[in-house]
Amino acid sequence: MTGRVAGKVALVTGAASGIGLGCAQLLAAEGASVVLTDIQDDKGREAAAAIGGDALYLHHDVTSEDAWISVAAEVEKRFGRLHVLVNNAGIGIGGPVTDFSLADWRRQMAINVDGVFLGVKHSLPLMRRSGGGSIINISSVAGLMGAPNMTGYCATKGAVRLFTKAAAMECATARDGVRVNSVHPGIIETPIWDTISSTVADGGNAAPQRTMNLDDMTAVATPLGYKGWPVDIAQGVLFLASDESRYMTGSELVIDGGMTAR
Secondary structure, three states, X not given: OOOOOOOOEEEEEOOOOXXXXXXXXXXXXXXXXXXXXXXXXXXXXXXXXXHOOOOEEEEOOOOOHHHHHHHHHHXXXXXXXXXXXXXXXXXXXXXXXXXXXXXXXXXXXHHHHHHHHHHHHHHHHHHHHOOOEEEEEEOOHHHOOOOOOOHHHHHHHHHHHHHHHHHHHHHHHHOOOEEEEXXXXXXXXXXXXXXXXXXXXXXXXXXXXXXXXXXXXXHHHOOOOOOEOHHHHHHHHHHHHOHHHOOOOOOEEEEOOOHHHO
């Protein structure tokens, strides 16, 4: 490792598994002090312990404004500063628009959109006091293109994309040294695929098992012909978190095996 983010403090939401965990691991390996947050407490604590050093895990419901206020205060108390925010926490709920429940729509919006908004709102003041930094919002290729039976998910990820651009312009206008960019993963091997294809009656995202084979789907859907792994996204996040991307803001970093290039 080369210490590309040495001396920086990074907060990663949804960091107990998948892309969030991959980001937390790589940022820590490259020298950052990392705060991992999630609602999967056992996995989150295990992840922080495995990373070691000053890695910290905090329980965190990203839909709660009080929780965001508490997390931001704890980061400032423990580290005194914040340089990187990775708004990664999210869920995927699929289904035909005519059958989609309002409960599912609202739950997905709350986590995928409200969580990103609240993250920026309550991390930005500390970042500004820290002399600037980088906000990285995890969107999706679903924020760039439509997909059948994914109307709700596409709506949330499209919202993240344009919210990112507006926040980037706001920070640039303020000359606060904070850059805001979005990352758009394609088909990545993560636990979200365990639940993305169906729901339960009360609006819970709880499919019992995968209804699709990712390798078969990726062979058809991506020009490269193979799926990505969390580290593929983490490498892009590391670049945006580092000073190497100092001249990028309001941009979309697409890591999708060529899905959107067609």
